[in-house]
Amino acid sequence: ETGVTQTPRHLVMGMTNKKSLKCEQHLGHNAMYWYKQSAKKPLELMFVYSLEERVENNSVPSRFSPECPNSSHLFLHLHTLQPEDSALYLCASSQDLKGRKNTEAFFGQGTRLTVV
Amino acid sequence: DAKTTQPPSMDCAEGRAANLPCNHSTISGNEYVYWYRQIHSQGPQYIIHGLKNNETNEMASLIITEDRKSSTLILPHATLRDTAVYYCIVRAPNSNSGYALNFGKGTSLLVTP
Numbered sequence: 001e002t003g004v005t006q007t008p009r010h011l012v013m014g015m016t017n018k019k020s021l022k023c024e025q026h027l028g029h030n031a032m033y034w035y036k037q038s039a040k041k042p043l044e045l046m047f048v049y050s051l052e053e054r055v056e057n058n059s060v061p062s063r064f065s066p067e068c069p070n071s072s073h074l075f076l077h078l079h080t081l082q083p084e085d086s087a088l089y090l091c092a093s094s095q096d097l098k099g100r101k102n103t104e105a106f107f108g109q110g111t112r113l114t115v116v
Numbered sequence: 117d118a119k120t121t122q123p124p125s126m127d128c129a130e131g132r133a134a135n136l137p138c139n140h141s142t143i144s145g146n147e148y149v150y151w152y153r154q155i156h157s158q159g160p161q162y163i164i165h166g167l168k169n170n171e172t173n174e175m176a177s178l179i180i181t182e183d184r185k186s187s188t189l190i191l192p193h194a195t196l197r198d199t200a201v202y203y204c205i206v207r208a209p210n211s212n213s214g215y216a217l218n219f220g221k222g223t224s225l226l227v228t229p
Contacts (some may be wrong), residue, residue: 002159002161004159042219042220042221042222043160043217043219045217045218088157090159090160092159092160104150104162104165105160105162105217106162107159107160107161108159109158109159110157110158110159112157
């Protein structure tokens with residue numbers, strides 16, 4: 001148990017569906033992240049939120065829409081996805097210490113998404 | 117962030133020490149070396165990090181060369197549960213984003229009975 005919980009663990013959705021991935025952290029951190037891991041590819045950073053503001057968006061298609069309503073919750077809203085979007089989606093959190101010593105990031109177990 | 121180079125795969129016998137190398141020859145003075153691992157189909161797990169001194173915790177030891185151009189992660193007594201992909205990441209403090217980790221391909225460690 002890492003203190004970062006993702007739901008659902010598995011999701012199958014059609015290309016016309018709308019679904020949301022949820023992430024919740026119980027660590028008191030102020031930064032949260034979405035990563036994507038496709039088969040046999042390195043992890044790709046998608047979005048970064050720090051103090052509930054989006055601070056990084058790595059050229060992610062608009063069919064992925066993040067939401068961070070508070071420092072403990074992060075969502076990834078999905079709509080009109082493509083089969084190539086099938087992947088493991090990982091949420092992480094950390095304490096953002098601007099200009100100070102780094103801290104480690106804690107990851108959830110991920111949501112395995114299959115788009116059919 | 118400086119680029120890192122790791123061997124794609126390694127084997128280690130159970131109970132023996134696993135020594136995982138990482139090359140980061142372009143590392144700059146304010147960049148830390150981090151190690152994570154990812155067991156199959158799970159989220160990455162933080163292991164250890166360091167700047168220039170050797171570090172040890174309950175999971176592993178991190179040895180950084182004096183010129184900081186390379187490092188070695190040591191699992192002193194590898195178990196079957198240590199089979200995972202190990203990532204070496206170099207990162208500098210960033211005032212604009214929280215904590216962006218650039219994962220590469222890592223080293224796939226197989227611990228055998």
